Amino acid sequence: MPATEMTTEAMADARRNMEICNGCRYCEGFCAVFPAMQRRREFSGADLDHLANLCHGCQGCFHACQYAPPHPWGINVPQAFAVVRAESYAAHAWPKPMGQVFARNGTLVSLLTAIAVTLVLALAGILQSGDVMLATHTGPGAFFAVIPYGVMVWTASAAFLYALLALAMATASYWRASGGKARPIHIARAIHDAMTLKNLGGGGDGCNYPGEGFSHVRRWLHHAMAYGFLLCFAATSVATIFHHGLGWIAPYSPISLPVLLGTIGGILMLIGTTGLLWLKVLADPAPLARAVLGGEYAMLILLASVAKTGLLLLLLRATPLMGWLLALHLGFVLALFLALPYSKFVHGLFRTAALIRDHGER
Amino acid sequence: MVDLTRTYDVLVIGGGNAAVCAAVTAREAGATVLLLEHAPKHFRGGNSRHTRNFRGMHTAPTKVLTGAYLEDEYWDDLNRVTGGHTDEALARMTIRVSAEMTPWMEACGVRFQPALSGTLSLSRTNAFFLGGGKALLNAYYATAARLGVDILYDAEVTHLHVDDGFVRSADITYRGFPATVTARCVVAASGGFQANLDWMRKYWGDAVDNFVIRGTPYAKGRVLRDLLDQGVAPIGDPTQFHAVALDARSPQFDGGISTRLDSVPFSIVVNRDGQRFYDEGEDVWPKRYAIWGRLIAQQPGQIAYSICDAKAFELFMPSVYPALKADSIAELAHKMGLDVATVEKTVADYNAAVQPGRFDSSGLDECRTEGITPPKTHWARRIEEGPFYGYPLRPGITFTYLGVKVNENARVLMADGKPSANLFASGEIMAGNILGRGYLAGFGMTIGTVFGRIAGREAARHARN
């Protein structure tokens, strides 16, 4: 370990956990973390970041551990790693000062949401007269009667591109620091693992969530949320092509591609996020890291809000409520984009990077 | 709520592997079952929570075992390690029944690592639990609860009222309060007495204060003592235990597997006086690690120090505690609190005795010493390349051999040879019938599972007749 490397308290704790695990190795079949650990005798900060980001927090190794609290060694790998992970998100955030917000992530996400929603609502209120907001709009261009097309597209695109840039910079910084090497086959395998959540399988029977028993429910809920999110994203992309490529102006019919994709995606997202929230409430708190819970709750609630307002908008778009619902939905979407690079969302990218490095090491 | 005034069909004493296997089996057979575990829930499971594998006979590769491991080979292995301190009929029966166990274990929710993934040299004979013994116990406890076994933690059996080989009732302390339990049959599965230092002191004197107990602090042998005092036939040498070399910095109890140290064959080991006392390279480590506990127990102060250099350091599994590290032997000896000049001389004498030869860490090689006593007969290389590393070692006690005598139906035998009317035993408390000395990796769990199943079945049958 280079002498200059900073060691945080969380890292020291994770190192202590790994040193004991490495003398025990009973959990080697659960996930990718333990085989990766066994390749090492000593654990540098970069190693710990890597192992922490490989960990999916399935808690299999917590319930299996004969050294879990109240044993004096108090081994709690998922908890130790959750904190190290959060620190790694902060350390690689772009721009750098934004790293600080990970410490108060729940507050940040809630604040951003409040500001974005208020802003969009206020703008809509200022730009449009009350009559417009409360009128019933139908037919092509109905949405843009409420929020002008230019405002909608430019705000959303700017926020989205910013999120992409910040996420890319953070992931690149993480990858460089981790010192991983990879060939295309490793990337392909890692993407496969990430898309299937292979390591959330607890070695076959699922993970210990919400309790001591094994279940695949968390994996399926996460799939619903993640793929729902992707479908919604696809819906937006198709709509953009319709608008610019084909000159078809929203709203589209309920059986059009964007609306179908968005509806299915929205429902999946709603199921996924609600289910994951419910699991979190039920979950045994012992292996969770309290410091990161706030941010996780906030992000799930924000995603659920995006899905809920989107679906409501679809249901009620021919009523006078459409104006305010649209503004509300866009407010949540804007908040989501702005929060993405500083939220739990980062784990998807860092984890994929860690999986790539892991496949490269094998 | 558990009703302690009712009469259960089967009372199971203990909370480890042998106990849960008996409880689940008896309940499957339709009996009402009460299981009493002395430990609180968090520490349930005795020594079994520290285990990792099960040795099973098999005639063809299975999902969890490679190749084949037939009765005769298994028996030969057992006969060799026990030096004949076993009962061939009981042992062969255990071996044969072990072949049927893994499907039942899996049906109870126990999960194994796929064959081939675990420690390679053992994947033919031993099935490894995914997540280790605590995960196995979690599965059994969940199954027991689902089937309707009544389970009490923090419930110690203090005395069994045995009347001419018949157990009338059990006195217990539940959460600090005394109570009495009645049952038609009793299964004693309360483990060994290795955690009872005062009992061990009778044979080992004050040396016990320097012993580390690798497993549960709850295996105090209270039920074992109580039964032997009431005319149950003993088996096994009361003075003997299984012990390995551990890092001396281990906690006194429950340090489990990760405190053990595999450095001995690649180092030299000196005692408190800085002298070597045994051939560190006698045989490959898996065949020798179990004698080092005893060897260290016989040294002054029950402590020893393993010393190696940089080229040997990478050859053994990392240990939980960091090695003491120094740039010279003198500095290392100083850090270990040993007489510097003596250790320097021991190392110099050893270095001078090392003969040239081919080194091979994976098998018996040609590197040995000549002209010193004791010799080091394999893996002997000069200790000369800094940095130098050292570990303090103590004896770590795994289990004791003394137990109660049983027959092939797990029925406890009285001193006059008559079987008890309603008392059965499984696990460590009767392991001495089959494993009277030595140890065969994974065989402790096999005895507990096989006899737990038999005891549960027989107790249920007897109770319901």
Ligand SMILES: Cc1cc2nc3c(=O)[nH]c(=O)nc-3n(C[C@H](O)[C@H](O)[C@H](O)COP(=O)(O)OP(=O)(O)OC[C@H]3O[C@@H](n4cnc5c(N)ncnc54)[C@H](O)[C@@H]3O)c2cc1C
């Ligand atoms: C570190 C370590 C690793 C091991 N690894 C392996 C391995 O990989 N494979 C293997 O086969 N064997 C292994 N062994 C040996 C194995 O642990 C034992 O053979 C086996 O666990 C014995 O099971 P048991 O149920 O009889 O006893 P235990 O598991 O020790 O259970 C005894 C139980 O009885 C309870 N108890 C005691 N007294 C009372 C009382 N008066 N009233 C109520 N309850 C009481 C205790 O709380 C405990 O729950 C290992 C041992 C150790 C220490």
Ligand code: SF4
């Ligand atoms: S989590 Fe516990 S049981 Fe699993 S490898 Fe680590 S120390 Fe061993």
Ligand code: SF4
């Ligand atoms: S993924 Fe699960 S089993 Fe693996 S380290 Fe994380 S919590 Fe433990």
